[in-house]
Amino acid sequence: MIVLALFCLVCGTLAFVSGFSLFGFLVGPEETGEAHLNKVAHSALPIIQGLEQYRAEHQRFPTDPADLTPYLPPVPATPGAMNRSFIRGWYYHRNETGPGYTLACKVGWDPNLVYVCDGSTAHWEFEPGDGSPSKTIHLKP
Numbered sequence: 656m657i658v659l660a661l662f663c664l665v666c667g668t669l670a671f672v673s674g675f676s677l678f679g680f681l682v683g684p685e686e687t688g689e690a691h692l693n694k695v696a697h698s699a700l701p702i703i704q705g706l707e708q709y710r711a712e713h714q715r716f717p718t719d720p721a722d723l724t725p726y727l728p729p730v731p732a733t734p735g736a737m738n739r740s741f742i743r744g745w746y747y748h749r750n751e752t753g754p755g756y757t758l759a760c761k762v763g764w765d766p767n768l769v770y771v772c773d774g775s776t777a778h779w780e781f782e783p784g785d786g787s788p789s790k791t792i793h794l795k796p
Contacts, residue, residue, distance in 0.1 A: 689794070695768050696779060696794045699758055701728050702742050703770065703777075706756065716756050720747045750774075 705726035709717050717723050720742045727743075740747055746759045754774030759767045765784025771777060780789045 689792075692762065692768055692779075692781065692792065693794050695760055695762055696770070698743070699745055699760070699770055702745055702747075702758060703772075706772075710754075715754065716749050718749055723747075 702723070705723050706716055708726045709723055720740060723742060742758075744760060747756065748759075749756045750773075755772045757772070758770040759782075760769075762768050763784070767782040767784065769780040769782055769789070771780055779792050779794045781792050782789045
């Protein structure tokens with residue numbers, strides 16, 4: 656029991672001091688830095704473009720993510736690429752009361768990168784996942 660407590664103390668100290676991630680459970684600053692968030696945001700661009708093309712043809716955003724498949728560039732088949740509410744690793748939620756949608760992607764244990772579109776404007780948000788409010792951020796994906 657004492658060995659386990661010491662192990663946790665050392666790993667926690669390493670994570671705090673250097674951003675060390677033992678089993679991928681702890682998020683260092685490099686995983687939520689601007690360069691990393693820009694890279695993650697870049698992976699959403701084909702989805703965002705596909706959503707806009709779908710809306711141009713149907714005057715609304717898709718209810719089912721599978722309806723977006725013809726509007727996305729082809730990629731090698733991977734399990735879960737279009738699964739329930741997920742599109743290539745991004746959670747998709749269509750706004751039920753308006754013309755917009757959100758795309759969200761985990762960027763660590765708790766934090767999320769979120770793209771919010773209200774139908775006419777859009778922006779990126781960073782949700783820290785620690786109980787503090789989301790922050791609008793300006794990315795260049």
